[in-house]
Structures are given as C-alpha cells and as structure tokens.
Amino acid sequence: MKTLCLFGLIAASLVLPALAAGEPAVLHDKSVFVEQLLKRMTLQEKIGQLRLISIGGDMPKERLAEELTAGNVGGTFNSVTRHDNRPLQEAALRSRLQIPIFFAYDVVHGHRTIFPIGLGLASSWDMRAVATAGRIAAIEASADGLDMTFAPMVDITRDPRWGRTSEGFGEDPYLVSEIARTMVKAYQGESLGNADSLMASVKHFALYGAVEGGRDYNVVDMSPQRMHQDYLPPYRAAVDAGAGSVMVALNTINGVPASANRWLLRDLLRDDWGFSGVTISDHGAITELLRHGVAADGREAARLAIAAGLDMSMADSLYGEHLAELVGAGEVPMQTIDQAVREVLGAKYDLGLFHDPFRRIGQASDDPHDVNAESRLHRQAAREVARQSLVLLENQNQVLPLDKSARIALVGPLADSHIDMLGSWSAAGVASQTVTLRQAMQQALGTDGQLLHARGANITNDKQMVEYLNFLNWDNPEVVQDPRSAEEMIAEAVAAAERADVIVAAVGESRGMSHESSSRTSLQIPASQQALLRALKETGKPLVLVLMNGRPLNLTWAQGNADAVLETWFSGTEGGHAIADVLFGDFNPSGKSPISFPRSVGQIPTYYNHPRLGRPFTEGKPGNYTSQYFEEPNGPLYPFGYGLSYTEFSLSPPRLSAEVLSRGQRLEVSVTLKNTGERDGATVVQLYIHDEAASLVRSVKELKGFRKVWLKAGEEQQVRFDISEDELKFFDAQLEQVAEAGMFEVQVGLDSRSVQTQRFELR
Ligand code: BGC
DSSP states (O other): OOOGGGSOSTTHHHHHHHHHTSSOOOTTSHHHHHHHHHHHOOHHHHHHHTEEEESBTTBOHHHHHHHHHTTOOSEEESOOSHHHHHHHHHHHHTSTTOOOOEEEEOOSSBSSSBOOOHHHHHHTOOHHHHHHHHHHHHHHHHTTTOOEEOOOBOOOOOOTTSGGGGTSOOSOHHHHHHHHHHHHHHHHOSOTTSTTOOEEEEEEETTGGGOGGGOTTOOBOOOHHHIIIIISHHHHHHHHTTOSEEEEOSSEETTEEGGGOHIIIIIIIIIITOOOSEEEOOTTTTTHHHHHTSOSSHHHHHHHHHHHTOOBEESOSHHHHHHHHHHHTTSSOHHHHHHHHHHHHHHHHHTTTTTOTTTTTOOGGGSOSOTTOGGGOOHHHHHHHHHHTOEEEEEGGGOOSOOTTSEEEEESTTTTOHHHHHOSOOTTOOGGGSOOHHHHHHHHHTTTSEEEEEOOSOSOOOHHHHHHHTTTOSSSOSSOOOOSOHHHHHHHHHHHHHTSSEEEEEEEOOGGGSSTTOOOSOOSOOHHHHHHHHHHHHTTSOEEEEEEOSSOOOOHHHHHHOSEEEEOOOOOTTHHHHHHHHHTTSSOOOOOOSSOBOSSGGGOOOOSSOBOOSSBOOTTSOOTTSBSOTTSOSSOSBOTTOOBOSSOEEEOOOEESOSEEOTTOOEEEEEEEEEOSSSOEEEEEEEEEEESSOSSOOBSOEEEEEEEEEEOTTOEEEEEEEEOGGGGOEEOTTSOEEOOSEEEEEEEESSSSSEEEEEEEEO
C-alpha cells in the first residue's frame, strides 16, 4: 500500500507532516484519504473549506493571507496569475492541516485568447471548434495557476431581452446539451489531475435563462414537464460528462430560491442524476435568501442553504458566521457539514492538489515575464473558430464577398472598438490585443483597394445608458463618446460612403449591453446608429451590415434595406480577421443561428420547438381565431438553425430504412446533400422529430441530430442519422421518460423552418 511519503517530492515538505501526524493517510485512495483528513479537522476548519472568497473589494490580499493561514478558506477566485496565486497557496499551506486551496475564475469563452461569446460558439454547430475553444481556454488558464472555471454556462434562453443570452448557447436543449458535454470534456481534459486541466463548474443550476420577462434575477415559474424536457437537459449533459462542480442559480424556481432548494440540489442533482462533485453558490446568493424573503435572518439563510445541499458559499459571509453555532445548537447535523466538506476535499483531490498544491502554479523561476506576451496567445485557433461562428443572414445580389480592389467605406461605432470585440465575461483578455474589423480590413486590402473609415455614430446617445454601461469603470470607461454632434459624424460617414463602391457598417451593441444585469426592453439597434444607417441607405450605395451584439436584435429594417447582413456576435481576439475573411470570401460562412430572431419584442418568445396548439396559425390563411399577433407576420424573422453560404446547397427528401421502428431497433434516415453552387463550403444538415400524437402535447418539432458537412463545389454526400427509441422519448405526466407507440415525423432541413418530411411508426 502506498502511503503519503510516496506521493512525490514537490509538496512533501508542505503537506506531509500535518497529515502524517495522525494515521498514515493513503493518497492513492481518494475516499480513505478524504475520510482520514476529515477526521482530523475541527469544525472551524471544516467550515473554512466551505468558503469561496473573491479577492479584492472587502477582501484585500493581506487579510486574505491571514484567513488562509487560519484555515478559514476553501478556495478563491479573481486572482489570475501564478505570481499572485503562489503566495496565497503558501499561506494556505501554513494552516494547521496544510490543506491547499483551489483558484477559480470565469473562463467562459477563452482566458487570454478570447474566443467568440457563447452564442457565437454555438453558431458554429461544430463541436471540434467548440472543443478547441474550451481546451485552449483550459491550457491558458491552468498555465496562469487556475484550477476551476465557472463555466460552461448552459442556461437555455428563449428571451433575448435577457442580457445573459450572450453567454449561453441559445434556445435548443439538444444543441446546448451537445455543447455542454463538449465544453466540460475540453476544460477537464483527459484527467482532471493533469496540470493543464480545469475543473468545470457548470452554471447556473437551474433554469436561470427562463427569468420572467428576460429581466435578470427575476423569478422562474415552470411546469415540471417543461423543465425536464427543455431546460434541464444541458445541465444533465454536463454532469454526465463528468463536470466536477455545479454553480447554483440566483433565481427562484416555483417559489423556492435555487440556493435553498433541496429538491433541486439533493433529490434531482444528487439522487436522480448521481452528481458527486461540489456545488457552489453564485455570488452572495446565500445572503440573498433574506431578500427573497425565505429566511428571516442570516442564521436561517445559512441553515437553509447547507440543508438544501449547497456546499460552498461564494463571496458570502453567512457560512462563516453561523454554521458553527447551528451545529452547536443541533440545527445542522455534523454529517451535513461533513458531506459538504467531503465534496470540497474530493474536488481538490481530483484536481491533484493534494499530490501537488502547486500543480498549476508551478515554480517561480518558470513564471512568464509578461503574462500578456503575444507568444502566450493562440491567435490562429481563435481566428479559425471565430470564422465558423459568423452567420450570414442576408446576401442580396451576391453583394458579398467583396472585391479586394474595391473602395470601401467602413463606418459604425463598432468598426474599430477593441473592447467590444471581447464580448462580456472576457476573463483575462486584453482589449488592445484584439484585432478590430478596421485593422483586419486594412490589412486584407493592402494596397489594392481602399478603406475609408468614419465612425458615423456613437453606440448610443442616451446618457443614462452610457452611465449605466460605465458604472463599474469610471476610471477607464468602456463606452467612450465621440464629442462631435450626431449630424457631424453622420455627414462624415455619408461623405465617405459617397466616395466608395460599397459601405460596410459595423453596428450593434456595446459588449456591456449584453451582460449580466443588462436586460433590455427593446431589441432595436440604438437610435444613434439607426439614424446613421438610414443616412447611409440614402446614398444608394450597396450596404453591408456587420452586426456585433450579444442577442438577436430586431432586424426588420435591416432585412428590407441592407444588401447583406452578417451576424458576428462578439467574435473575440481574432474577430476582426475572421470577419474580414468572410467579407472578402477567403472563408465561406457556415454559421447557423442557435436562437430565433424575433421580429419585435412583442413577439417574444419565438422559440421554434413550441408545443402544438388547438388553434395554430396556418401560413397563407386568415389569422382570425388562430394563435398569432395581427400586426405582424407570424414566426421569427430568421428561424433557429438559419444561416446562408456563398454557395448553394440542395437536400434530397429524407429516405427511411423502414416504415416501422421496433423497440430496441434502429432506423436510418438518409439524405443527399449537394453543393450546387460555385464555391466550396459547409452547411449544417438538421434532423428534427415530431411525435404526431402522444399522452401529452408535444412540440411541433425537436432537434435530434445535426451534421456539419463541408463539400467542394458540385460535390454531393449521403448524410445519415440513426433514430432509436431514445430520440423519441419525452417526459410524461408522471415525469417518466417514455417513447409512446404511434406515428412520428422526421423533418430534415438546413434550418428549422424549411424542412422535408417523412413518417414512420414506432411499435
Ligand atoms: C455571476 C456568475 C459568476 C460569478 C463569479 C456572478 O455574478 O452570476 O455567473 O460566475 O458572479 O464571477
């Protein structure tokens, strides 16, 4: 049997003595090791492990060091270099039991190299691209001494008013689940103990994306069927993929805040799903139980949260203040504390921190001289992933791709805005290291063409909005106003447009407009930019819109007036290059939107997989007494799964291997995809299923498979999908997952709206 003295030289002097003081701890056996350690811990030390502390603000480093040495901290976040983390780990190792801490951070779409925001990654429908983003983020973050990321964020979003739409992967449970699985595996690597692996803390459990009215932190009220069918699958997928941690949401669920929700954290997560990792509260969420009004005081809030199964408190003092007393009074059993501590120690064990507390921090002599050195970035990968994330929504008369010898007027407040390229939650990304569209187009044009640049407008002229967006950054405001009048800026842009062959207008939102606590009542491009666009349109020159934003905007004007529309979300460090690659045809766009684009706010929600109705609207028939709004066409402007290419694709009707699927068997659906255009390119073949009659009302269609296929001009390929009973299952009235016998439709298309159908029977 190996004992502690065999577990390596690096940490031996720091970790061995205290542990070895009692029974010999067996490092190679996780549960024995954790139990032996637990036995040696005082109640105070146990509670210390349940505290996750944010560095900065009311926790300056000096005080933190004292707390660490006193054994009062389990982990920290927001400290992101080896140089900063090393002394903190050393302080933790000076504590009586020398238990290492872990270091966490919001590495959501890249760490130093920033990849496209969640919506962008999802638009790629390419799991290799998603995995690349996740793996590189883990490599970079772990090289900075980090052990855990508060990601992936897999909240299903059907309401683009919600600012955090930008962080997630869209509206569809199947697509988001695929990405959740891919991301967890990419972050965590082959083994969590590897020096370049990060533990994933999947968030926000649960249903945060369904906050009422898209207003952040609002309530969620939802039927169990909808929860299980549509909103819970991505968290489940992340858990099944081995996510070591789960972050608990800030919202209530049917009247019970997630942070105090025993059903959620114990019955569902642990008992049903078998999760055995560590649960972490969101920022200050235990104190928020007071504001939710389910706890009368801090003591009760701490009791409710720990009883519900919330292991670690994030940036919240209540566990530290009340748990000891609650245990003393017999209101919280010691076993409850022990179980939570076990999860925290288990996570550290899995991360290899007991083997080597400096596994990711390394030795000082190996620290990078400059954490932001160019050599630490992964630019090529970022460019390749970003190119896949761009969605071409319009291309009238093939105005795109542009000619590199053209004279181009590049206008708009986002054409040269470094900070906005990053998108929200940009971890350790540095704005000045991003490539803007202006820089990239200039480079691509070289001396052949000509780029005329004018800002044309501020992102917004609404003072209140600017104040809101700069709230946390007064010293270094993110939204910088051009002091010139709107008229002057527009006149300059129009003059440039008049001299040009074509206009490229980079418009949309500042990154802060699609962020936590940035809910909007309007999905319009801000008025200042609309005025610019209308003036540009007047010039009669071809107008290409490059949209940068973190949610689907209202594009009705753009659809009717722009010649081309390219949705680029916030595309990251290499975003400018990626967009220029597409604008000039060096890369054929292949992104498909992972979320529907409503025509107006009034139409929300517009998700494609809605339940069937007794009085549905039928295209081409009068709308009276059907489910629709009478002022606007029914359905979204651009459906889920939509995106154009510079080439054309044709899809044959689906062929089925049989008309009957017997339980336990498989049925093959095949289609022939052909690139009928002149360019090589990729598209996404999407497979939807519809259950024609069931014991509960079923969705009009549900995505159950997709393939991104790259074809040379003129080439064709058979694309095959397998269907089994599993793809036909749903949660019935008893919440059993069942596939009920009867007729099903298979729908195959290149978006969710234009599909071709076949039927089969499940027997
Ligand atoms: C957010 C989380 C984030 C945490 C730590 C919270 O405000 O809701 O998504 O992980 O802060 O930064």
